[in-house]
Amino acid sequence: MSYSLGILDQSPLIEDATNEQALQHTVALAQKAEQLGYTRFWVSEHHNSETLAGASPEVLVSYLLAKTTSIRIGSGGVMLQHYSPYKVAENFHVLASLEPGRVDLGIGKAPGGLPLSTKALQYGTLNNGEDFEERLTFLQRLIANTLPVEHELNGLQATPLPKIKPSLFLLGASPKSAELAGKLGIAFVFARFINSDNDVLNEAAKTYRTHLPNGHFAVSIATLAAPTKEEAQALVGEQKITKVHLASGRSLTLQSVELAEKFGQESGEAFTVQQYDADILFGTPKDIKATLDAFHKQYQIDEFILHTPVLKAFERQRSFELLSPVNLHLQQKEAVS
Template sequence: MGYNLSILDQSPIFPGSTASTALQNTVLLAQKAEEWGYTRFWVSEHHNTDQLAGSSPEVLISYLLARTNTIQVGSGGVMLQHYSPYKVAENFHVLSNLAPGRVNLGVGKAPGGLPLSTKALQYGTVNDGKDFTERLIFLSELIHNSIDDYHPLAGIQATPIPQEKPEIFLLGASANSAQLAADLGISFVFAKFINSDARVLEKAANLYREGFPHGRFIISLAVIATPTQTEAEQLAGDRKIVKVHLQSGRMVTVQSIVQAEVFGKQSGESYEITEQEADIIAGTPRFVKEVLNHLHKTYQVDEFILHTPIEQEVERFQSFRLLSPFNNANTFVQPIRR
C-alpha cells in the first residue's frame, strides 16, 4: 500500500512582508495543493506573534473552502484547552454544512503561544476544571451526537448537524497521545518535527496500531525539497528546536532562545531551556521520498503532512511542488510578494 501526502501551512509572515500577504499566499498554496494532488491542506493556530498570521483556523478554513473545490481542509490544530468543546463542535458543523465531506477537525493540546496569550484567551471565561482528555471526549461525543442520558448535558446537540460529519484528528508528539487517540477511535498525527525521538515514535505507532488497528496513523514532518541536495541542505541550515521545561513537568517547544526565556518568565515557574538540532528532511525529491518510503514501511504510516520551515516564499512553494503527487503535470506559480 502507498501513502497520501498533505500540507500544513502556518501562514508565515516573512521579514518586510505583511500578514495580509501571508494569508493570500496561504490561499494560493491551498489552491496549488489541490491542483498538485495533495490530500488535505491544514492551517495552524498561533497567538500574539508577528511571525505567523494564522491565529484563527476556523475563519481561515471557511475562506479556503470557498476558494477551493475538492481538497480536504482543516485545522492543524484547534488548541482545545482554550475553548468550549461545544462551540468548537458548532463551528465545525457549520463548516461541514457549507462544504460536506471536506472538513477536518485537527485538535491539539499545545497552548499555541506564550503564557500571556493563554491568559488572554481564557480571560473572562468560565474555567470548569475539565482536563484535555475530558474536553476531547466531550467534543467527540458532540460531533457524533452520542451523549448518553446520564451526562449533565444530556439532550444537547451542536447544531446545525451536518449530513457528513467533520473527521476528528488528534495531534500529538508522545506515546500517551497516540494511546488516547486509539482509545477514542480517532485518527492520530505524530508531530515528528517537534519530537524526533525514534523510540517515542516507535512506541506511539505500536500503541496506536494495537489499540486501533484500522485507524489512520499520520506523521507530520519538516521537509525541504530542491533540485539539488546541496541547495536543500543550505536552505535547511543549522536550525534548532528550543524546548522549555517547566517545574510543573510541562514542556513546550518554541522558535528561539528569546521566546523560550519569555515563555519561562511569563509562566511564573522555575524552568530550564534545552536546544537540539531540528529534524528536517532536506534534499532532492528522490532523497526526500526515499526517507518517506522508509518511514512508511517502518511505522505503517498512512499519510505524511508536510511542513516546510524556510523563510523564502518562492523556495517554499517550490518544495511543495517538487514533492507533489502530480509533480510532472504542473508548472510553477510564483507566490505573492509585497
C-alpha cells in the same frame, strides 16, 4: 507506496511580509496544493505572535474552503483547552454543512502561545483548560451526536447537523497522546517536526495500533526539497529548534530563544532553554520519497503532512511542488473522511 500527502501551513511572516500578505500566501498555497494533488491542507493556531499570522484556524478554514473546490481543508489544530467543545462542534458543523466531505477538525493539546495569551484566552473561566480528555470526549460525542442518556446534557445537539461529519484528528507528540486517540477511536497525527525522536515515534505508532489496529496514523514531518541535495542542505543550513523546559516537567517548542525565555518568565516557574539541531528531512524529491517510503513501512504510517521550515516564499513553494503526489507519482492511499 500506499500513503497520502498533506500540507501544514502556519502563515509565516517572511521576507518582510505584512499579516495581510502572509494570509494571502496561505490562500495561494492552498490553491496550489489542490492543483498538485495533495489530499488535505491544514492551518495552525498561534496567538500573540509577531512571526505567524494564523491565530484563528476556524476562520481561515472557512475562507480557504471558499477559495478551493476539492482539497480537504482543516485545522492543525484548534487548541481545545481554551474553548467550549460545544462551540467548536457548532463551528465545524457549519463548515461541514457548507462544504460536505471536505472539512477536517484537528485538535491540539498545546497552548498555541505564551502564558500571557493563554491567560487572555481563558480569562474568566474556572478550569483553565486542565480537563482536556473530558473536553475531547465531549467534543467527539457532540460530533457523533451520541451523548449518553445519563449525561446531564442528554438531548443536546450541536446544530446544524451535517450529512457528512467533519473528520476528527488528535494532534500530539507523545505515546500518551497516541494512546488517547486510540482509546477514543479517532485518527492521530504525530508531530515529528516538534519531536523528532524516532524511538518516541515508534512507541507512539505501536501504542496507537494496539488500541486501534485499523485507525488512521499520520505523521507531520519537516521536509525541504530542492533540485539537488547540495542546495537543499545549504538551505537547511544550521537551523535549530528551541525548547523551554519548565520545572513542572512540561517542555514546549518555540520559534526562537527570545520567545522561549519569555515563555519561561511568564510561566512563573523555574525553567531552562535549550536549542537542538532541527531534524529536517532534506534532499531531492527522490531522496525524500525513499525516506517516506521507509517510514511508511516501518511505522505503518497512512499519511504524511508536510511542514516546510520558514525560508523564502519561492523556496517553500518549490519544495511543496517537488514533493507533490503528482511529481512523486504516488498511488495515493484513500484518505480518512
